Amino acid sequence: MAIEVTVKKTEPMTVAFVSMKGPYTLMEEAFGKLYGWIREKGYIPAGPPMGAYFNAPEQVPPDELLWEIRSPIAGEVAPSGPDERGLGVKRVEGAKVAATRHKGFFDRVEATIHALEGWIMEKGYEIVGPSEEVYLSDPGRTPPEQLLTEVRFPVRKK
Numbered sequence: 674m675a676i677e678v679t680v681k682k683t684e685p686m687t688v689a690f691v692s693m694k695g696p697y698t699l700m701e702e703a704f705g706k707l708y709g710w711i712r713e714k715g716y717i718p719a720g721p722p723m724g725a726y727f728n729a730p731e732q733v734p735p736d737e738l739l740w741e742i743r744s745p746i747a748g749e750v751a752p753s754g755p756d757e758r759g760l761g762v763k764r765v766e767g768a769k770v771a772a773t774r775h776k777g778f779f780d781r782v783e784a785t786i787h788a789l790e791g792w793i794m795e796k797g798y799e800i801v802g803p804s805e806e807v808y809l810s811d812p813g814r815t816p817p818e819q820l821l822t823e824v825r826f827p828v829r830k831k
Contacts (some may be wrong), residue, residue, distance in 0.1 A: 674788040676773045680798075680828065685767045687750055688723075688743040689716055692759040696735035700724075700779075703742045710760045711744060720745035723807045730783075770805070771798060772825035778817045782806065785824050793828055802827035 691707040693699055704722070711718060727739040746762070754761020771793050775785040786804060793800060807823040815821075 674784055676785065676788045676792065678771050678773045678789065678792050678796075680769065680771050682769055683767045683825075686720070686745045686765055687752075687762060688765050689714075689746050689750075689762050690741050690743045690755070690760070692755050692761075693738075693740050693742070694736075695738060697730075697738065697740070700742070706758065707742050707744060707760065710758075711746065716750060716762075717747040718744050719747040721807050721809055723805055726804045726806070729804075768802065768827040769829065770825040771796075771828045772823055774809075775822045775824050776818075777820060779812075779820065779822065782822060782824060785822075789824055789826065793826060797831050798828040799831050800826045801829050 689707060689711050691703050691710070693703050707722075708718075722742060722744045725741045725743065727741075728737070730738065743765070750762050752761070752763045754763075771789060773785060773789050773792075775782045790800070803826075805825050805827075807825070809821040809823060810819065812820060
């Protein structure tokens with residue numbers, strides 16, 4: 674699979690997050706929980722939502738998957754949580770990442786992830802943190818085959 678990769682520095686940001694354990698079929702529920710809490714708290718989303726994935730389906734059973742959904746939020750909000758529901762606010766530091774775009778169905782992003790992992794190894798980098806996805810399209814307004822997702826890994830040169 675041919676992909677275009679950019680190595681760039683991400684900006685530090687404050688995010689509201691929900692920590693999840695279980696299959697990715699809980700994604701819609703996680704987004705609902707996070708954005709309901711953001712509204713409840715009066716926070717203002719300040720960018721596209723993203724996911725951080727701390728392990729992968731080829732490493733653990735679906736019920737053991739650990740992941741987070743995050744939304745950048747505006748203003749000065751103090752870190753807190755996670756609370757008993759897994760919700761909180763934290764500062765995410767900037768990082769050097771290798772990034773590429775995936776166009777199409779969310780459930781087909783795995784091939785893009787593996788292609789990016791291959792590119793990282795081939796170019797002499799190593800992965801130094803969890804994979805991330807930045808959801809650039811609204812699935813409620815975009816046909817599934819047109820969805821855009823930035824896939825990225827924090828990296829450093831070996």
